[in-house]
Structure formats: structure tokens, C-alpha cells
Amino acid sequence: GENVEQHPSTLSVQEGDSAVIKCTYSDSASNYFPWYKQELGKRPQLIIDIRSNVGEKKDQRIAVTLNKTAKHFSLHITETQPEDSAVYFCAPATEYGNKLVFGAGTILRVKS
């Protein structure tokens, strides 16, 4: 099965700084690489995703980069804001994104 490692487990940044979270996976058949944001007691929300035929994708302050050879993908958040504070999960998947395997999560704290 898929082994997923996410680093760091916690990340504190000053408002306006950038944050980067890395996700390493083991299954070379993985073809879908999403990042989810979860606030306390709420459902995870998809913030950005990337398919295996693309190396980088950007959506305003959020970007995801993929290195299939090395089997890792990263979440990049620029100009962080206090409302970015949450737990972020990577969830690589095979089967075109049906069966997500979640990483352990990264607690992001943005200090104002």
C-alpha cells in the first residue's frame, strides 16, 4: 500500500512570509496529488491539486509542485495570512483520485 510522509508536522511563520510543506509517497502508480486544508472540527477542503502529467500548478497565493521521479510533491503558500492557519493534508492517490491516502498533517500557524 501507499506510504505517505508529510513534513514538517508543525510550521509557524510570520504573516506575509511563505510556507512550504512537503509530501513524500511510495506508490509509483499514484497519479493524483491533492492538498487539503482542514479547520478544527470541519471537513477537509480541497485547496489545490495536480495530475501526474503536470509539474507545477498555481492558484493565486497557493502552488503545488510535483516531482514524480523523486515521488514527492509540495504545497507552497506565499504572503501567508492568519486565516491560512489550519491543518494541511496531502493525499496522493491512484485510481484517478478515488482512494485518497492522507498524510499525517501539518499544523500551520501564521502569526500576525
Added chain:
Amino acid sequence: GAVVSQHPSWVICKSGTSVKIECRSLDFQATTMFWYRQFPKQSLMLMATSNEGSKATYEQGVEKDKFLINHASLTLSTLTVTSAHPEDSSFYICSARDSASSYNSPLHFGNGTRLTVT
């Protein structure tokens, strides 16, 4: 956009009783739904894949007789926690994808159900 409704949002039950959680796709059909469990300060763990009209597929270590899944229609999957015990207290979340959309479409998550067994 596509909405997945989960009910109840929270439930407290006594040890030994059973609890049913519903997951509905409100504006789309889903031949497959997924059930996750999340303990406090932990990640989401896939419990089982619910398949409309057939048996659910359970992940390793998940007891199929304890966590009964029924997917009787294209818009409804239910998870029943039987003979619940305090260690079953957790946050249960379902997810689904519109069967009519392409594989590129994202999964939609329900709001989750907070189960507390006393």
C-alpha cells in the same frame, strides 16, 4: 456546486448501542462513496469504500461486522457502528464523486459526524 450531506453532525450514545450515520449526495449520483475516520489530532484514515448495489470494500484492520455499510441507492450510503464502545468515539467523514463527471473532478466531503460513546 456538488454537495454531500452527512447526518447527524454529532451523536452521543451509550456503550453497546448502535449508531447509524447517513451520507447523501444532494445534487449528483455517486456509485462509490468513501468512509473515513479521524481521531483527535490525527489524520483521516480510510475505513471502507461503499459501492452502490454491492458489498463494501473494507481496509485492512477495519471490522466489517462492526462497521456495517449499506449503499442502497446512487445518492445514499449509510455507516452503522454496531455495539459501539468508547474507543469508537471519533469523527467520521464520508466523501463522494459525481459518477457522471470525469475522473478529473474532485471528491466532495460531507461535514462529518462527531460520535461520542459513553
